[in-house]
Every structure is written in structure tokens, then in C-alpha cells.
Amino acid sequence: MIQFPNAKINLGLQLIEKRPDGFHNLVSCFYPVGWTDALEILPTTSEASFTLSGLSVPGEPTQNLCWKAYELLKKDYHLPAIQMHLHKVIPMGAGLGGGSADAAFTLKILNDLFTLSLPAEQLENYAKQLGSDCAFFVQNKPVLAIEKGDVFKPIDLDLKGWHVVLVYPNFPISTAEAYAGVLPQFPENSLKTLLAHEPTTWKDTVVNDFEASLFPKYPVLKELKGQLYAMGATYASMSGSGSTMYGLFKEAPAQPLPFTAEYSVWQGVL
Template sequence: MIQFPNAKINIGLQLVEKRPDGFHNLVSCFYPVNWTDALEILPTTGEAAFTLSGLAVPGAPTQNLCWKAYELLKNDFQLPAIQMHLHKVIPMGAGLGGGSADAAFTLKILNDLFALNLTPEHLENYARQLGSDCAFFVQNKPVLAVEKGDVFEPLTVDLKGWHIVLVYPNFGISTAEAYAGVLPQLPEKSLKTLLTQALNTFKDAVVNDFEASLFPKYPVLAEIKEQLYSLGAEYASMSGSGSTMYGLFKEAPVQPLPFPKDYSVWQGVL
């Protein structure tokens, strides 16, 4: 069985407080985007195996979230040995949730492949054990994410038909580095309220709090944001804790995109 784990963007990200467990409570809109990896899982009568292609993924295969997802379910179910192959396309350290998507899709494939009959809620509970935003990719629809980014509230944001340009500047930002520079604070207006307004009001109102500390450290990110606006974006922002920047457009940009060839640029329709 093969599926295509997709990326997500954050539309606004408010860091509201640091938790006693060391994590941060946040508020953000998670929105799925069709920039995808490819994941294939097959049962095997031989030894279990996990292979990779595409972008180089650091760490041992047994430390990959896909394999951890398999072992997590194997603790509770009598799963047979599998052959799993991940073709990695979504950049890492990019704020796009690619690794989390891979893990969540592993759970979903195993659930379907071996008729485990797990509900979406059960799958989300397993996904939360693998990472803060893994659970989002179980149902994979726009939500307001709160707490650690693993508790979801319904949201009526609908960007269907909008064009998106994602720009990854060929370097990642670790979660630890991003959070080291932030100072959580309660926002003047809740993101949920701001997101009920027209998208053309988002530019000055819907903010990713990571930008304040990461833009001075990585000025190229601010430059990309301004370039996206110069191309006609109605709204541009950093996704997650970076380093990907994105722009939302009513129509696809017609002029050549002004980004270096070593950047990864993806365009599509939401």
C-alpha cells in the first residue's frame, strides 16, 4: 500500500506560555498542503526492513518516526513483519511537518493494511506519542491547534482555490533553536478571532511569533517574505518554526520566481 504524506503550513502562530513540562502552549491554524513524500508499506515473510530514498534523512533508520510508529502499534497488536520504503521530498527542519506526516501516515496505512479498526481518535492518541503535531495528519484538515499543537478545535478557514508558493532556502532550523529565542506572551487578539476576517487583512494582523527572533538571525527569511509580497501575495509568512516561507495568491504568479536555484520552491493550489 502506498500513500503520499503531505506537508502543512501554519497560518499565524501565537506562543502564549511556557508549560511546566518545558514545552510551550501555542495557538496556530494548521492547514494541509499537497507537497508530499511517498510512503509504501508491504507485509513480508522475510525480515522487517525500512529503506529510504530522496532527500538524505539524518539518523539511523530505526530512529525514524515511521519505524517508531510501526513499533508503537506492534506493542499493542500482533503485526507481521513489513517492508517500508520512504521517498523523502519535503525538506526537514522546514516548519512543514513532513516527518510528523510520515509518522501519522504510517499509522494510517498499518491500520488499513492489517484491519486494526482503529478510529481517528485512537490513531490521534498514538500519533501524540510520536510528536506534537503528528496527530494533525490523521484527519488532515484545517484546524486551530492549541496546547502543544496536539489538541484541535474546528475552524472555518477555507482557502480552497488560493495559490500558494512555498520557499525553502536550503537550510533548516531545529525546533530547539527556534524555541530558544522566543518570549511567550498572551496576544492582544486571539488568532481564532483574527482568522474570521478577510484574508487581505492578515498581513499586519496574523503573525508567526517565531519571526521576531529568527528574522534578525536569518535576514534572508525576511527578504523572501518581501519578495513574495512583491510577487503579489495577499499574505506571506513563515511556516511553523521555519525555515520555509510561503505566500498566498489569488492567482498564480506569472513572472519568473526570483529565488536561487539551490532553493526548494513548490507551487500549488489549496
């Protein structure tokens, strides 16, 4: 069975406060986009295996979130051996949730492949054990994420038909690095309220709080944001705590894009 784990973008990200456990409470809207990896899982009568292709993934295969997802379900449901192959396309440290998506899709494939009949809520509970935003990719629909980014509330937001351009500047930003420079504070306006207005208003109101500390450190990110607006983006922002910049366009942007020779670029329709 093969599926295609997809990325997500963050529409705004408010860092509210540091928690006693060392994490941060935040508010962000997670929105799925069509940049995908490819993940295949097959039962096997031989030894279980996990292989990789595409982008280089650091660490031992057994430390990959996909393999950890398999081990998590195997412990409770005595799953048979599998052959798993991940073709990695979504860049890492990019703020796109690619690794989290791979883990969640592993759970979903195993649920279908072995007819476990686990409901979405139970799959989300397993996914939360693997990473803060993993559970989002179980139902894979726009949500307002709160607390550590692992508690979801519904949001009435439909960007169907909008064009999105994602630009990864070919360097990652780790979660630890991103959080090291932040100063959390309670916002004047709730993100849900700000997103309820037309996207034409978001440029001046919907902010990713990581930009304040990361733009001075990585000026290219601010430059890319400016380029996206110069191309006609209605809204442009950093995604999550990673290095990807994205722009939302009401109409498809003019071709060719100015940064395809230097950076990794994906564009599509929401």
C-alpha cells in the same frame, strides 16, 4: 500499499506561555498543502525492513518516526513483518511537519493494510505519542491547534482555490534553536478572531511569533517574505518554527519565480 504524506503550513502562530513541563502553549492554524513524500508499506515473509531514498535523513533508520510508528502498533496488535520504504521530498527543519506526516500516514496505512479498524481518535492518540503535531495528519484538515500544538479545535476556514508558494532556503532551523529565542506573551486578539477576517487583512494582523527572533538571525527569511509580497502575495509568513517562507495568492503568481535557482520551491493550489 502506497500513500503520499503531505506537508502543512501554519497560518499564524502565537506563543502564549512556557509550561511547567518545559514546552510552550501556543495557538496556530494548521492547514494542509500538497507538497508530499511517498511512503510504501508491504507485508513480507522475510525480515522487517525500512529503507529510504530522496533527501538524506539523519539518524539510524530505527530512529525514524515511521519505524517508531510501526513498533508502536506492533506492540499492541502483534503486527507481522513489513517492508517499508520512504521517499523523502519534504525538507526537514522546514516548519512543514513532513516527519510528523510520515509517522501519521504510517499509522493510517498499517490500520488499513491489516484491517485494524482503529477510529481516527484512537489513531490520533497513537500519533500524539510520536510528536506534538503528528496527530494533525490523521484527519488532515484545517484545525486550530492549541496547548503544545497537539490539541485541535475546529475552525471555519476555507482557502480552496488559493495558490500557495513555499520557499525553503536550503537550511533547516531546529525546534530547539527556534524556541531558544522566543518571548511568549498573551496576544491582544485571538488568532481565531483574526483569521475570521478576509485574508487581505492578515498581512497586518496574523503573525508568526518566531519571526521576531529568527529574522535578525537569518535575514534571508525577511528578504523572502518581502519578495513574496512583491510578487503579489496577499499574505506571506514563516511556517511553524522552521525556515520555509510561504505566500498565499488569489491568482497564480507570474512565472518564472525569482528564487527557483537558489532554493527549493513548491507551488500548488489549496
